[in-house]
Every structure is written in C-alpha cells, then in structure tokens.
Amino acid sequence: MALLQIAEPGQSTAPHQRRFAVGIDLGTTHSLVAAVRSGQPEVLPDLMGKGLLPSVVRYSAGLAPEVGYDALSAASEDPHNTIASVKRLMGRGLQDAQRLRVPYQIEASGQDGVVRIRTDAGVKSPVEVSADILRVLRLRAEEALGDSLVGAVITVPAYFDDAQRQATKDAAALAGLHVLRLLNEPTAAALAYGLESGREGLYAVYDLGGGTFDLSLLRLRQGVFEVVATGGDSELGGDDLDESIAEHWLAGWGMSRDALSAGEWRRLLSLARRLKEQLSDGGPQAKVSDVWSRDDGSRPLALLDAAGLAALAQPLLDRTLKVCEQAIHDARIERSDIEGVVLVGGSTRLLALRAAVTAFFGKAPHADIHPDEVVALGAALQASLLAGHRADGDDWLLLDVLPLSLGLETMGGLSEKVIPRNTPIPVARGQTFTTYQDGQTAMAIHVVQGERELVSECRSLARFELRGIPSMVAGAARIQVTFQVDADGLLSVLAEELSTGVSASVQVKPSYGLTDDQVAQMLQDAFSHAKDDLHARALREQQVELEQLLMGLGAALEQDGDLLSSSERNDLDEIMREARAICGGPDLEAIRAMLTGVSAASEPFAERRMDRAVATALRGHSIDQL
Amino acid sequence: MNPSRFDQNHFALLGLSPDFQIDLNQLDTARQRVQAVVHPDRFASAGPAQKRLALQWSTRIHEAYETLREPLKRATYLLTLKGFSVDAEQNTRMPLAFLEQQMEWREALEAARSAGEGARRVQLAELKEACAQAHQSGLERLTALLAQTTDEALAEAAAQVRALMFIEKFSEELR
Numbered sequence: 001m002a003l004l005q006i007a008e009p010g011q012s013t014a015p016h017q018r019r020f021a022v023g024i025d026l027g028t029t030h031s032l033v034a035a036v037r038s039g040q041p042e043v044l045p046d047l048m049g050k051g052l053l054p055s056v057v058r059y060s061a062g063l064a065p066e067v068g069y070d071a072l073s074a075a076s077e078d079p080h081n082t083i084a085s086v087k088r089l090m091g092r093g094l095q096d097a098q099r100l101r102v103p104y105q106i107e108a109s110g111q112d113g114v115v116r117i118r119t120d121a122g123v124k125s126p127v128e129v130s131a132d133i134l135r136v137l138r139l140r141a142e143e144a145l146g147d148s149l150v151g152a153v154i155t156v157p158a159y160f161d162d163a164q165r166q167a168t169k170d171a172a173a174l175a176g177l178h179v180l181r182l183l184n185e186p187t188a189a190a191l192a193y194g195l196e197s198g199r200e201g202l203y204a205v206y207d208l209g210g211g212t213f214d215l216s217l218l219r220l221r222q223g224v225f226e227v228v229a230t231g232g233d234s235e236l237g238g239d240d241l242d243e244s245i246a247e248h249w250l251a252g253w254g255m256s257r258d259a260l261s262a263g264e265w266r267r268l269l270s271l272a273r274r275l276k277e278q279l280s281d282g283g284p285q286a287k288v289s290d291v292w293s294r295d296d297g298s299r300p301l302a303l304l305d306a307a308g309l310a311a312l313a314q315p316l317l318d319r320t321l322k323v324c325e326q327a328i329h330d331a332r333i334e335r336s337d338i339e340g341v342v343l344v345g346g347s348t349r350l351l352a353l354r355a356a357v358t359a360f361f362g363k364a365p366h367a368d369i370h371p372d373e374v375v376a377l378g379a380a381l382q383a384s385l386l387a388g389h390r391a392d393g394d395d396w397l398l399l400d401v402l403p404l405s406l407g408l409e410t411m412g413g414l415s416e417k418v419i420p421r422n423t424p425i426p427v428a429r430g431q432t433f434t435t436y437q438d439g440q441t442a443m444a445i446h447v448v449q450g451e452r453e454l455v456s457e458c459r460s461l462a463r464f465e466l467r468g469i470p471s472m473v474a475g476a477a478r479i480q481v482t483f484q485v486d487a488d489g490l491l492s493v494l495a496e497e498l499s500t501g502v503s504a505s506v507q508v509k510p511s512y513g514l515t516d517d518q519v520a521q522m523l524q525d526a527f528s529h530a531k532d533d534l535h536a537r538a539l540r541e542q543q544v545e546l547e548q549l550l551m552g553l554g555a556a557l558e559q560d561g562d563l564l565s566s567s568e569r570n571d572l573d574e575i576m577r578e579a580r581a582i583c584g585g586p587d588l589e590a591i592r593a594m595l596t597g598v599s600a601a602s603e604p605f606a607e608r609r610m611d612r613a614v615a616t617a618l619r620g621h622s623i624d625q626l
Numbered sequence: 627m628n629p630s631r632f633d634q635n636h637f638a639l640l641g642l643s644p645d646f647q648i649d650l651n652q653l654d655t656a657r658q659r660v661q662a663v664v665h666p667d668r669f670a671s672a673g674p675a676q677k678r679l680a681l682q683w684s685t686r687i688h689e690a691y692e693t694l695r696e697p698l699k700r701a702t703y704l705l706t707l708k709g710f711s712v713d714a715e716q717n718t719r720m721p722l723a724f725l726e727q728q729m730e731w732r733e734a735l736e737a738a739r740s741a742g743e744g745a746r747r748v749q750l751a752e753l754k755e756a757c758a759q760a761h762q763s764g765l766e767r768l769t770a771l772l773a774q775t776t777d778e779a780l781a782e783a784a785a786q787v788r789a790l791m792f793i794e795k796f797s798e799e800l801r
Contacts, residue, residue, distance in 0.1 A: 150671070180670045181667065224662075329801070388670075397661060398667065399661065426666065426685045427689070484681070484685070487684070545673075549673045552676075596674075599675040600675060602676075603675045606675060608630075610632075610663075610679055611632070614660050614664060617660050617663045618660065
C-alpha cells in the first residue's frame with residue numbers, strides 16, 4: 001500500500017520547485033547515486049530496482065557503451081573491451097597502470113603520458129570511462145527526480161592525491177555534472193552516521209573498498225565535522241584479497257597465472273569474490289566450493305573455508321592496521337580516545353576483518369547503515385545542504401585536511417615540504433627560493449605530492465617554468481612560490497619574483513591529467529558534433545548562473561544595503577539593470593561578459609558583507625561567554 | 627570605511643586579546659563560528675568573485691587558528707607583533723647549561739637504544755619524563771616572561787621559545 005506523504009508546515013511539497021542535487025559514490029567496483037527526498041537521503045535505484053551500478057564499462061565498435069550489470073556479465077567473454085576498476089587508473093601514468101597488471105591493452109598517449117585503454121570503440125582515457133559511469137547515474141537521477149540537476153557532490157578516497165581528484169572532477173564535467181564539492185568518502189560516511197544518530201566525539205572511519213583503503217579520524221562536535229587525520233593506501237582493497245585467493249588456488253593446482261587466458265583469470269577472480277562473499281555470511285566453521293570453467297572445458301573445483309580465508313586476508317588486514325596506527329600517531333591521540341569505529345565498504349563484511357578491527361580498537365565497530373550505501377547517503381546529505389536546502393537544525397560544516405604533503409623539488413632531487421599532510425584546508429602557504437647561478441633568468445618549478453624525501457618517490461603533480469627573472473648574481477633573486485589548496489583539496493600554484501613582480505600562475509593540471517582544452521574537446525565529441533546542442537547548453541547554464549547571481553545580490557542588498565554609499569549603490573543598481581535586460585537573451589558572449597562585470601562590480605560590497613558576517617558571528621560568541 | 631578585519635592580526639581577527647595565555651575553548655569556538663559563515667561550502671552556488679573571497683577568508687581563519695593553537699607558534703607570533711624575532715633558523719646560539727643538558731639527553735637516548743628490551747623501556751620512559759618536565763617548566767617560564775613588557779624579558783622569552791623548540795624536536799624523536 002502506498003502511504004500518503006504529509007509535509008511539515010513550511011516545507012515545500014512541490015518537487016518541481018526544488019533544485020535537486022545528488023550525492024555520487026564513484027566506487028572501484030560499483031557506484032551509486034543518492035538524493036535527499038522528503039528530508040531523508042535515499043539511494044536512487046535503476047528501472048530494475050537495483051541501487052548498485054557495477055563500475056564496469058564495455059565498449060563495442062559503433063555502439064553506445066554498456067555500463068553496469070550487462071558490462072559485468074560480458075567481462076569474461078570480452079575482457080579487452082570491458083573496463084573494470086578504472087578508478088585505480090584515475091590520474092595515473094603508464095608505469096602505475098602496468099604495475100596494476102590490468103587485463104586490457106593500455107598505452108601512454110602523446111607527451112603528457114596519460115594512460116589510455118585500447119578498445120574496439122577507440123582509445124579511451126580513464127576519465128572518459130569514469131564519465132560514462134557518471135553519465136548513467138546522472139540520467140538515472142534526472143529520471144527519478146524529474147528534473148535536471150543543479151549539481152553533485154562526488155566522493156573520493158581521502159587519500160586521493162591532486163591528480164586523482166582533478167581527474168575525478170574532469171570526469172564529472174565530461175558527464176555533464178556540475179561538481180558542488182569533492183567529498184572524502186570517510187567524511188561522507190561519518191556524515192550519514194553523525195546526523196542520523198546525533199553522536200559526538202572522536203571517530204575512526206575504516207573504509208576498505210574494492211581498490212582503496214582509507215582511515216580517517218574525525219572529530220564530531222556541535223555540527224562541525226573536523227577531519228583530524230587521514231591515512232590510507234590507494235592501491236589496497238578487497239580486489240587484492242580476490243587475487244590472493246585466486247593465486248592460492250593456482251599454487252595448489254601447480255599452475256601459474258601467466259599460463260591463463262585473460263578470460264580464465266577473470267572467471268577465477270569472480271569465483272574468488274563470490275566464495276569470499278558467501279563465507280562472510282556464514283560462521284567461522286563455514287566451507288564453500290564451486291567449479292572454475294577453463295577454456296579447454298575442464299572444471300577444477302575450488303575450495304575455500306573460513307580459516308583459510310582469514311589466513312589469506314591477514315597480510316591485507318595487517319597493512320590496514322599499520323595505516324590505522326600511523327594515523328593515530330599523527331593525530332597525537334591514543335587508541336582509547338576513539339569513541340567508535342565506523343565500517344565502510346563492501347569488503348568490511350569479512351568476518352576476519354571485523355574481529356581484527358575489534359581487537360585493534362578494543363571495541364566492536366558500528367555497521368548499522370549498509371556499508372555499500374553509507375558513502376552515497378552522506379554525499380546526498382552534503383549535496384542537499386550545498387544546494388541550499390536547509391531544514392531547521394540541519395546545519396553542519398565539514399572541515400577537511402590535506403591528505404598528502406605538498407612539496408617542491410630542490411637541488412639534489414629532494415622534496416622540500418611546503419604544506420605538510422593533515423593541514424586543514426583551504427590553506428595557502430609560500431616558500432621563498434633563490435637562483436643558484438649568476439645571471440640565471442629562468443627557474444623550473446616541479447611540484448610533487450607525497451611523504452618521501454626523494455622527489456622520485458613522490459607523485460609528480462606539475463612542472464612549469466618561471467621565465468624573465470632579471471639577471472642577478474646567484475642567490476640575489478627572491479622567488480616566492482605560493483600553494484593554494486581549495487576546499488576540494490585541489491591545488492593552484494603562483495610563483496613570483498619578489499623584486500620585479502615577474503609571475504607565473506598555474507591551475508595545477510597534473511602531469512597525468514587532462515588540459516582544459518582536452519576536456520572541452522571531449523565534451524564537444526560527446527555531443528556527437530552537434531554544436532548547437534553544446535551552445536544551447538552553455539547558454540542555458542550561463543543564463544541560470546547570471547540569474548542566480550542577480551537574485552543573490554538582490555537579497556544581499558536588501559539585507560546589507562547600508563554598507564554601500566548612495567553613489568556606490570547607484571552604480572551597482574545600474575549594472576544590475578543592464579544585466580537583467582540581457583539575461584534571458586541569446587547572446588552567450590554578452591552574458592558571460594556581464595557575469596564577470598557584475599561579479600567584479602559587487603566585489604567591494606561582498607568584502608564588506610563578509611566583514612560584517614564575521615563580526616556578527618564573533619559577537620554571538622561573546623554573548624555565549626557571558 | 628573601516629579597514630577590513632581580514633588584515634588585522636590573528637588575535638583581533640578571532641576576537642581574542644593579544645596575550646600568550648588564551649582560552650583554547652574560546653579559540654575553538656571562534657574558529658568554528660567564523661568558518662561557519664566564511665567557508666566556501668556556504669557559497670556553493672555563488673559567483674566566482676564571492677567564491678574567491680570565501681576561499682581567502684577560510685584560508686586566513688585556518689592560518690590564524692593554526693598559529694594560535696600551538697603554544698610555541700603563538701609565542702613566536704606574539705613576539706613578532708611586539709617587534710622581537712625568534713628567528714629559530716638563524717639564531718641557534720644557546721646557553722651552555724642548556725646545551726649540556728641536550729647532550730646528556732642525546733647520550734641517554736643512544737644508550738637506551740643499544741640497551742636490552744626491558745632496560746630500554748625503562749630508560750626511555752625516564753627520558754620522556756625528564757623531557758616532559760623540562761617542557762612544562764620551560765612553558766611556565768615563558769608564560770611569566772611574556773606577561774612582562776620590558777625588552778629584556780621579551781628577548782629572553784624569544785630564547786626560551788628556541789629552547790622549547792629543541793625540547794619538542796627531541797620529544798618527537800622519543801615518540
């Protein structure tokens with residue numbers, strides 16, 4: 001029986017008036033989209049009622065890509081064209097990809113070294129494959145919510161570096177999604193837990209997915225979710241256990257992985273996964289078995305019992321607990337300070353894992369929300385908040401930290417740390433360098449991310465050159481390099497020679513990332529050369545953006561108009577009038593120019609409002625003190 | 627037009643008086659309240675200029691908070707405001723007595739490292755205790771010096787900060 005929904009007084013019941021934003025968990029093995037409807041976050045299912053979308057894409061010549069269960073079931077018969085676990089390749093170079101031993105054919109493209117995958121439908125970058133997954137989720141959400149989306153919060157492992165985050169953002173742009181925020185997966189999980197059960201204190205979020213492990217320590221207090229420390233390994237997950245199980249069987253049969261066809265290996269892995277999952281539902285004495293279909297028609301029987309699985313899982317569990325220990329050490333806390341542990345990710349269903357986590361933290365972990373869904377649900381809550389849907393009492397702030405130290409290459413191939421990991425973001429920090437040769441007029445700047453001292457052991461993020469340094473004796477020039485990391489954890493770098501003001505600025509486009517031009521080109525291609533579509537879409541976006549800006553500004557003027565002198569007010573009113581006149585029109589370039597113009601003209605007003613908002617916030621504070 | 631609060635010193639920015647002894651709860655609350663109104667998440671659908679402003683403010687508040695939360699960073703900053711530079715990288719000269727104690731600790735650490743399992747644990751615990759005590763009394767001395775206004779007291783406070791930095795670095799090795 002369908003239940004009637006009765007809205008609270010003051011809440012809108014008309015869905016078409018709402019501007020929907022969704023949370024997306026773009027996972028290694030599967031992805032989900034969730035949204036807040038009627039005040040509750042819920043996973044949006046496909047037409048068959050399934051919430052999980054396998055993160056698998058199959059490419060065939062001349063056909064649209066297949067995404068999800070259909071692609072997954074084709075993985076064994078068509079391994080070269082079926083891309084699974086693409087998240088592991090995001091923001092990665094060819095060498096990383098080769099180390100991961102993926103079954104499809106990969107190559108590095110051009111001078112940028114971006115990994116590409118050769119398929120029957122052409123060469124695909126990991127960003128494009130991820131975009132194909134995101135597009136399916138976007139369409140699913142639009143279908144379910146009956147409207148286009150204002151934006152999405154997309155989750156990433158807390159341990160993702162700048163290149164991996166940037167790649168994720170590029171994929172979203174390519175899929176036609178406006179990213180409101182990249183949110184760390186553990187934070188999203190804590191958000192789902194914290195809000196639904198009102199817990200406060202220090203929490204550890206242990207997140208073992210298919211391909212990544214994250215441990216985050218979060219302090220939940222008075223509506224603030226503060227990430228105290230994060231640690232993790234972006235190349236460690238449940239998939240590794242599947243491989244260990246498969247290798248264990250092969251060793252028992254006296255066989256080697258190299259002798260298998262790609263399809264046989266795939267089938268063996270999925271068998272390992274299936275039996276592993278069956279054991280997670282059984283007791284400590286459980287035993288399971290099934291046959292492996294080989295290409296030659298033979299069908300060896302594979303066996304797995306709980307004790308054997310626990311032994312195979314032990315090395316993986318030890319690695320995760322080492323990360324936990326390091327994060328606790330970094331945060332300068334004791335294990336006993338931790339109020340609770342939250343489990344996230346399908347791989348945490350493993351019985352041996354629950355036992356190991358309980359022993360390590362000295363308390364049983366929380367797992368009341370479905371571990372596959374908790375991240376997407378938290379992301380949906382954040383998306384709803386960012387889109388401006390704030391119910392009474394529904395207010396929180398997420399303060400994140402930088403997951404990995406940022407540094408610059410100095411003489412001798414060493415990394416000079418400019419911002420250490422676990423620094424709260426957004427953050428800006430500068431470092432001054434000098435020339436080491438007389439008359440040196442250019443300087444190469446190499447930005448790296450990671451904890452190791454040697455640059456070669458850190459991830460290379462970007463290289464650029466500062467030219468036009470005035471000729472001086474060695475050591476006389478003063479080059480100030482400023483790193484700005486935004487709330488998404490994305491970096492931009494500004495370098496400036498202080499005595500002359502020669503500067504170079506880069507939005508860090510990582511060494512293994514895509515340039516803005518490449519993203520624009522892919523977008524163009526995605527619209528299958530229908531230029532009008534692309535133009536119409538861009539026009540609509542800009543119109544909406546200008547409308548929003550004017551609306552926001554109007555409300556701000558009503559509230560804080562007294563911050564402007566009457567002549568300042570007249571000038572602002574004038575440009576707003578001009579903007580309104582062209583806002584609904586067809587001139588894309590004029591609307592773009594007007595956006596910049598209005599934004600610039602209102603900047604002093606915005607600055608003064610910020611001052612006032614801060615003063616008011618602090619006054620509230622002094623009242624509490626009395 | 628009043629100058630923006632943005633350009634004021636860290637203490638004024640967060641509504642605190644410029645003293646070494648501050649109420650850490652008050653600092654926490656001030657940061658939370660201000661971040662709640664300036665953080666970029668509050669401007670997710672605003673224009674680019676507004677977003678940039680939020681980024682700058684949020685960055686500025688973090689910087690102030692991180693500086694004031696740690697006693698030695700706070701002391702260094704406070705001394706800078708009063709015109710005294712701690713200059714830890716350039717100025718490494720230390721009183722002889724302090725250096726001797728440092729040498730003693732280093733030797734004790736070496737000895738503990740080469741000792742057997744049981745003895746090592748005992749020796750390390752003793753060393754940690756000695757270090758913690760020196761840190762505690764150093765902080766008390768620093769607090770007293772920073773409450774004074776004479777140049778001599780402030781110059782000595784700067785030296786005290788450098789000494790405490792040595793101790794903290796050493797404690798880090800003991801962890």
